Amino acid sequence: xxxxxxxxxxxxxxxxxxxxxxxxxxxxxxxxxxxxxxxxxxxxxxxxxxxxxxxxxxxxxxxxxxxxxxxxxxxxxxxxxxxxxxxxxxxxxxxxxxxxxxxxxxxxxxxxxxxxxxxxxxxxxxxxxxxxxxxxxxx
Numbered sequence: 001x002x003x004x005x006x007x008x009x010x011x012x013x014x015x016x017x018x019x020x021x022x023x024x025x026x027x028x029x030x031x032x033x034x035x036x037x038x039x040x041x042x043x044x045x046x047x048x049x050x051x052x053x054x055x056x057x058x059x060x061x062x063x064x065x066x067x068x069x070x071x072x073x074x075x076x077x078x079x080x081x082x083x084x085x086x087x088x089x090x091x092x093x094x095x096x097x098x099x100x101x102x103x104x105x106x107x108x109x110x111x112x113x114x115x116x117x118x119x120x121x122x123x124x125x126x127x128x129x130x131x132x133x134x135x136x137x138x139x
Contacts, residue, residue: 021074033080034071051096064092064102068109069116078120078127086131103132 015024022035048063049055067088075081092102110117110125117124 030076031080032074032076034074034084046095048091048095061097061101061105064088064097064105065109068106069113072113072116072119078122078124081117081120082127082131085128089131099132103129106132 014026015022017023017035017037020035020037022033024031024033049060051057051060053060068085071084071088072081075084089099089102093099106128110128
């Protein structure tokens with residue numbers, strides 16, 4: 001039996017938060033997902049640019065690919081990755097990003113980063129493209 005001990009960050013004997021990770025033990029295996037401490041604040045934290053700002057749009061949309069890479073590397077399960085991407089989409093759409101442009105960036109990520117998303121053991125395209133067609137985006 002495994003027990004995780006990280007001082008002052010334990011949620012339970014089998015789950016803790018460390019840096020930007022939630023580490024848990026499920027069925028004898030470590031499971032890692034993203035932990036965002038900003039969710040614990042009682043106010044909204046703006047984390048990505050608005051498209052009407054001074055940052056060029058192509059750089060703003062590039063953030064989406066970099067976050068897809070980060071989220072895929074951090075999450076050990078496809079469900080965790082998908083949940084994080086859905087939440088990210090919600091934030092970006094709320095800040096004026098267009099779903100069609102985000103979809104194009106996702107396709108670019110999908111085609112060029114098999115080495116990153118391939119760890120999930122299945123083709124992610126159909127499951128993720130649905131998010132861009134009829135999104136159930138978390139706002």
